[in-house]
Amino acid sequence: MKSQIFLLVFAFLLKYAPPTNGQSLQDDLNDLQQHVPMAQIQELFVRYLMADPEFRQTVQYFRGAEFANMWNRFLEVPKVRELFTYMASAGLMVNEALEMFAGFTGMEKPRTKFRRSIAPKSGGFRAFIAEVVELCSSSDLASAHEAKKSSSSQYREMVSKFEAPEFKRLLAEASGC
Numbered sequence: 001m002k003s004q005i006f007l008l009v010f011a012f013l014l015k016y017a018p019p020t021n022g023q024s025l026q027d028d029l030n031d032l033q034q035h036v037p038m039a040q041i042q043e044l045f046v047r048y049l050m051a052d053p054e055f056r057q058t059v060q061y062f063r064g065a066e067f068a069n070m071w072n073r074f075l076e077v078p079k080v081r082e083l084f085t086y087m088a089s090a091g092l093m094v095n096e097a098l099e100m101f102a103g104f105t106g107m108e109k110p111r112t113k114f115r116r117s118i119a120p121k122s123g124g125f126r127a128f129i130a131e132v133v134e135l136c137s138s139s140d141l142a143s144a145h146e147a148k149k150s151s152s153s154q155y156r157e158m159v160s161k162f163e164a165p166e167f168k169r170l171l172a173e174a175s176g177c
Helices: 002-016 024-033 038-051 053-062 065-076 078-089 094-105 124-138 141-151 153-163 165-175
Strands: none
Touching: 024 141, 024 153, 038 053, 038 124, 053 065, 053 124, 065 078, 078 094, 078 153, 078 165, 124 141, 141 153, 153 165
C-alpha cells in the first residue's frame, strides 16, 4: 500500500511539475506527465467521494487537525528528511510535491461534472489507490517510462537512484516511522 501511494504521488508530481528553465530532466518529466490519466483519476476520486462513506471519512481525516499534527511530526523524523533529501537529489521536486499535498488537505470541493450516473463505490482509500494504480498501469505511462530510460541519460540516472538499495532502505525506514 505504501509503495502504491508513493507511485500515486510520483504520478501526481509528474502531472503537475511546473516547467523549469529548459532542464533536460524536467523536460523528460513533463513529457511523461502527458501519459498520466489525471482526468480519469479525478473522476474516480469524485466517484469515491460521492459514493463511498469510508473514503469520505479518510479524506476528512486528511483535512483535520489530528492528521496535520501527525504529518508535521512525520516530516521532522530524520529518516524521512533523509528520504526526501535523497529524492530531491535524484531530481524530483520534493518541496513542490509536499506543497501540493498540503494543498490537497485543504482542497476545495471537486468541480467535476458527471455525464453518467455514479456507480456505487466501496472499499475505502485502499480500493481507490488500487484503482488509480490500475488506471496508470493501463495507460501508456509504463512504455513512455521505458522509452525515456533508454533515450535520456538524466532520466535514467534519476530512475537508477530510485531503484538503488539505498532508496529502498530509506523508504522502508521512513515507512516505519
